[in-house]
Amino acid sequence: MDQTASWIATAATIIAACFTASNLGSRITGIGFIIFTVGSIAWFTTGLLTGQPALVWTNAVMTLLNLFGVYRWLGRQAKLEEGASKAAEASAAAPGDDLFPASSLTASRLLGRGGEVLGSTVDAMLSCNGGKLRYLVVAQGGLAGVGETFRRVDWHYAGVQDGSVKTDMSAEEFDRLPELQKDKWPGA
Structure with a gap:
């Protein structure tokens, strides 16, 4: 079980790092943080199963930080981008100059x-x-x-x-x- 958890953690961490490092927008970055969360939970599990308290505590904190990243990129940033997009669309129908973000x-x-x-x-x-x-x-x-x-x-x-x-x-x-x-x- 600990080997399975560590391989899931390894794969999730690598994939998530690729998603977030690519900087392809808020949705992709947010998905990266979801995958990071899966990885940190798997690392937490590995730490529990192998008796490594430092790994457990590090990834307990990392899970909270990753959840904040999910909120930041799929919640807050996605809403801001949606607001900018709607303002640009509305400006096309309004008198005056069109707007863009x-x-x-x-x-x-x-x-x-x-x-x-x-x-x-x-x-x-x-x-x-x-x-x-x-x-x-x-x-x-x-x-x-x-x-x-x-x-x-x-x-x-x-x-x-x-x-x-x-x-x-x-x-x-x-x-x-x-x-x-x-x-x-x-x-x-």
Whole structure:
């Protein structure tokens, strides 16, 4: 029984770490915390069956922290994302400018002129006076954050349409934009 519990704990911990480290949104992260909870309960059980009080106490606390993670990502964060989405939808039917959640600028694909994916937006820079959006930082290529190229896309060349971040640039025009260093972005 203790071997079964330890293998369940091992598998759950590895799978949960993959889910949460991938940063694919609140729902995936929340599912990762559910799997982490299964793992911490299995580690707790392993500790009980093998007489390891440190493992028992560590995973009693980890279970509580993992349950907080489930609440945080599947409860609170999911509700915030739902509220932002509903506000964006409602603004489309209301007079004035359409709205979009600023958080979408840190996890959207940038679509080019022909609808092709040019990269993934990782952040945006806004003016402190008036909040005007100045530029996006877009990651291109790489695998799991290794080997990415970063480029600045001035906001007047981009926009949000139909829930997606789009630009009128072609892939060739995007590739000609100067590269940014991860730790050195323009201040103007």
